[in-house]
Amino acid sequence: MCGIAGIFAYLDVAPPVDRAELARMNTRMAPRGPDGSGDWFSPDGRVGFTHRRLAIIDLSERGAQPMHSADGTLTITFNGEIYNYRELRAELERKGHTFRTETDTEVLLQLYADRGSSMVEALRGMFAFGLWDSKRHSLLLARDPLGIKPLYYADDGWTLRFASQAKALLAGGVVSRDPDPAGIVGFHLFGNVPEPFTVWQSIRSVPAGSTLTIDAAGPDIPAPYYRVANALDRRASTKCDPSEAQARLGAAVHESVRYHLVADVPVAVFLSAGLDSSALLGTMAELGLRDISAVTLSFAEFRGTPNDETPLAAEVAARYGARHIVRTVDRAEFERDLPALLDAMDLPTIDGINTWFVSKAAHEAGIKVALSGLGADECFGGYPSFRELPRAVRLLRPFRYAPGLGQAVRWMLSHGMGSRLGLHPKAAGLIQYGGSWAGAYLLRRGVFMPWELDAILDPDLVEEGLRRLVVFDRIDGELNADHPLGDFDRVAALETSLYMRNQLLRDSDWAGMAHSIEIRVPYVDPFFLAALPPGDVLEATGAKSAIADIPRPPLPDALRQRPKTGFATPVGHWLREAAAPAAAVSFSAASRDWLRHVWQVGWTGPVLA
Template identity: 60%
Template sequence: MCGINGIFAYHYAANPIGEAELLRTRDRMAARGPDSANAWCSEDGRVGFGHRRLSIIDLSDGGLQPMANDDGSLRIVFNGEIYNYRALKAELTAKGHVFRTSSDTEVLLHLYAERGAAMVDALRGMFAFAIWDERRRQLFLARDPYGIKPLYYADDGWTFRFASQVKALIAGGAVSADLDPAGRVGFYLWGSVPEPFTIHESIRALPAGATLLVDRLGAGEPRRYHSVAEVYRAAEEASGRGVPPSAAGEAIREALLDSVRHHLVADVPVGLFLSAGIDSAALLGLMRDAGQDEIETVTLAFAEFRGRPEDEAPLAAEVARVYGARHTVRIVDRAEFEADLPHILDAMDQPTIDGINSWFVAKAARERGLKVALSGLGGDELFGGYPSFTDLPKWVRRAAVPARIPFLGRAVREVARRSGSIGRLGPKAAGALEYGGDYAGAYLLRRGLFMPWELDGLLAPEIVERGMRRLAPLALVRQALTPAPRTAYGRVATLESTLYMRNQLLRDTDWATMAHSLEVRTPLVDPVLLAAIAPYLAAAGRPAGKGDLAAAPRVPLPQGITGRAKTGFTTPIRNWMRQAAAAGAGASSARAERPWARDWALRVAAAPNAAPALVGVGGTDRAAA
C-alpha cells in the first residue's frame, strides 16, 4: 500500500519534467508510505515516477519502487495489493519468466510483459498502478474494478501528471487549483464529489475498472474493462437458466471464505475493524475458519453512548470473546476530536460529509501496531442491507405513471414552493413526482443531500448553472446502470456500489486510514466474490438479507448480533460540533436548531476558496431521509 505519482512530458515541445515538482507531489503523500521514499527520472528527462512505500508484502528492499524489469524497458509504480499474485507468479514462471523478488509488484511487471493491457483481467486485488513502456514510449495506467484505490490525473495538453491524491497533484505546483463547478455541485447534491469529477477542474479520477494509455499524442479515453452493472446483468441471465436455490447457502459461504483467505495474504499481521454488526462479526468468524490464529480487533466507543443502543462496544466485545480475538475498545471524546480536527481537514483529500469514524478507528488500529486491517464495508451493498433496496422500487412503481405527464412534477413542486408547503413537506417529498418515476431520479431523492432546486441558496447561480450542465447528475446515475440490470435488486445494488460506496465510503476509508499509514482491506468488495454469488442473489429477485453472511462462519454469531436491528455506525461528533459552535461563536438558538448538514454546507459555501472542508461528520441525516 503506497502513494504513487508520475509526470510524462509527452508533447515534443513540452519542457522536461521538474524533479522538484515530482518530489513535492510524492512527499505530500508521506503518510501513505512512511517506510521508504524513492524516485526515478528517465535519461531524456521526459518521464518520472515517485513512490512512498508502506511495506506489506516482501518487506525487503527487493520490494522497493519504482521497480524496473531486467533490461529497464519497463518500470512501475504501484499502490495496492494483488491477492492472487502467487498463483500468477507460478503461471508466469512456468512460461519462463524469472523473478528476482517475492513482491506482487514484480508480478505486475512480468504480467504486463506477457499480456500487455489485457493483464488487468487476471488481477484480483485493489490496485492503482502506472507502467512506463520504454519500447512503445507509452504510459499505461490501471485501476481496480471497484475503485478501492484512487488514481487521479491532470493533462494540460503538453504534460500528463498522476498521483494517488488530489491534494498531492496541487502540491506539485504545476496543476491549477481552480475549483470545478461540477465538483462543487456534485458535492452539495451527494455529500461527496462524484467521479470522474474532482473538486478541481483540471483534475480527473481514472474511472474504476478502467485503463488509460498516454503516448506522444497525449491521453486517450479511459477503457473500461469491468462493470458492476454487467456482472448483475449476467447473473440475472444465469439465474434464469436454473441456479438451484438449495445450493445457495453453501456456495455463498465458500465464496466468502475464499475472499477472506485472499484478503489475508500479507507478510505482516492483519487485524479487523469490529462493530456490533453482522458484516464485521462474520468476517472475524471467517478469519478463524481461514486459519488465522492471532487476530487483533478494534472497536470505537463514546462515553455519550454508554448504556444506549448506539453503543457498539459491549456486543463487539462479546463477538471478540466468541472467536478468541485480542480486543481493544478505543474511547474517543470531544477534546480528542477537536485536537484532531485540523489534521483531519488536512488529510481529507476532497470535501465529504463522512469519514471521521474511519479516522479514529484507523488511529486506534495503528496505536495497536497494525499496518493492515479488514473492514466489513460492502456488506450492505452486496446483500441488500440499505432501506434503498425496498424504497427505490416502491417509489418508481408509484411515480412511474404521473412522471410520464409532461411538466406535472415540476408544476407540483412549484405550487408547493409558492404555497410555502415545501418547508412542511420537505424538498424531497416536493420532488417525488418530478424525479421518482425512474431509478436515476429516485436514487437522487434517496441519497441526495440537497435537491437541485435548493442549490441557488448554497452557491452562486452561475456556478449552479455551469455545474449542473457539466455534471448532468441524472445522466451520471443512468450511466452507472448501463447495461441496466433487469431486477430491482440488481439495479439498486449497482447504484449503491458504483455511486455511494465508491464515491463516499471507499474514498473516505482510503484518505482517513492512509493518513495513519494503515492499509484497509474489504473482503466484501471483491469482483470475484461478486461474480460467484450474484447469480444466487439475483435468483431471489429481491434483497436476500444477511442471513447467508451471518451463517457463513462455522462457529455461529452471537444471538445479540444476528437479532440486532440495523442502526448504522453513528458518532456524537455532530453534537460536539454544535456545542463548539454555541460556545465559541455565540450561535443563536435558531442556528443551533438548523439541520446540521445544512449548517456545515453553508459554512463551506461562505468560504469556497478555503481548503476542501468538512461539511458533516459521521453520517447524513437527509441522505437517509
C-alpha cells in the same frame, strides 16, 4: 499499500521533469508510505516516478519501488495489493518467466510483458499504478475494477502528472487550483464528488475499472474494462437453486477472506457490533488465523444506548478468540484532530470521520492492515434503498405521463406549502423525480436537491455544474447492461457505482492512509461479486441476515437481533455544537466552512453506515 506519483512530459517542446516538483508531490504523500521512498527518472529526463512504501508483501529492500523489469524496458510505481499474485506468478513461470523478488509488484511487470494492458483483467486485488514502457514510449495508468484505490491525473496539453492524491498534484506547485463547478455542484448534491470530477478543473480521476494510455500524442480516452452493471447482468444469467444459496454465499465469503489475508504482516479487523465485520472476524478465525486484533470505537455519549458498539463487539471478539482493542473518542479529540482530518481529506465529503478514528486506533496499536465490512450492504441488500427505490418507481411512474404536473407540484411545495404541511424538503420532488430510477435514487441519496442549489451557491456556477454533470444521465448510465437488470440488481449497481465508490471507498482510502493503515474490503471484490448467487436469489434468501451463519461457530443470537444502526458516531451532535455561531472553539476558515456545510445538511448516523 503506497503512495505513487509521476510526471510524463510527452510533447517534445515540453520542459523536462522538474525533480523538485516530484519531490514535493512525494512529501505530500508521506503518511501513505512510512517504510520507504524512491524515485526514478528516464535517461532523457522526460519521465519521472516517485513512490512512498508501506511494506506489506516482501518486506525486504527487494520490494522497493519504482521497480524495473530485468531488461530495464519497463518501470512501475504501484499502489495496492494483488491477492492472486502467487497464482499469476506460477502461470508466468510455466511460460518461462523468471523472478528476482517475492513481490506482487514484479508480477505486474511480468504480466504486462506477457499480456499488455489487458493484464488488468486477471488481477484480483485493489490497485492503481503507472507503468512506463520504454519500447512503446508510452505510459499506462490503471485502476482496480471497483475503485478501491484512487488515481488522479492532470494534463496541461504538454505534460501529464498523476498521483494517489489530488492534493499531491497541487503540492507540486504547477497544477491549477481553479475550481470546477461540476465537482462543487456534485458535492452539494451527493455529499461527495462524483468521478471523474474533482473540485479542481485541471484534475480528473481515472475512472474505476479503466486504463488510460499516454504516448507522444498525449492521453487517450480512458478505456473501461469493467462495469458493475455488466457484472451483475452476467451473474443473473447463472443458475442457482435457492436451497444452494447459503452454501454458495458461504463459499464466496470464505474464499474472499482467504485471499484478503495474503500478507507478510499480521491482518486485523475493524469490528463493529454489526453482522458484516463480525462475519469477517468469525471467518478469519475459522480459516485458522490466530492472535487476531479486533478494533472497536467507543463513545461516552453512546454508553447504555443501542448505538453503543462495545458490549456486543466484545462478545463477538471473545467468541472467536480475538484480542479486542476498544478506543474511546470524545469531542475534545475530535476538535483537536479536525484540522489534520480536513488536510488529509483529499476531496470534500460528509463522511469518513469514523474511519479516521478507527484507523488512528489501529495505528496506535501497531497495526498495518485491517479488514473492513464495507461493501456488504451493497452486495446483500442491507440498505433501505433496496426496498424503497423499487416501490417508489412503481408507485410514482404513472405521474411521468402527466406533462408539467411534477414540476408544478415541486414549485408549490418548495415555495412554502411544503413547510406549512410539515413535509420533508425532498417531498417537493417526489412527483417530478420519483417515477424514474435516476430520480428516485437522487431523492434517496441526495443531500441538496437541484432546485435548492441557487440558494446556497452562485447561480451561474450551479448552471454550469449541472450542465456538465448531466446528473440523471450519469445515474442512469450505471444501469446500462446487455439485458435489463432486476430491481435488486438495479439498486446494487447504483449503490456500488455511486455511493460506495465515490464516498465510502474514497473516505476509507484517505482516512486510512493518513494513519498508514491499509484497509482491505473482502466484500468489495469483482471475483467475490461474480461468485455470489444472482440478485433475486440473494433477495429471496435474505442474504444480509444469512451471513450470520457463515462462520463456525455462527454469530451469537444477540448480534442477529440487534437493529441495524450503521457504524455511527456522535459527530452530528459535536458538529451542531461546534458549528454554532456561539461555539467557543477556534477553527480555521476551511474547518468552519466544512462544519457549516455538514451542520446545514444535517449530519446523521446513517450517513456514517
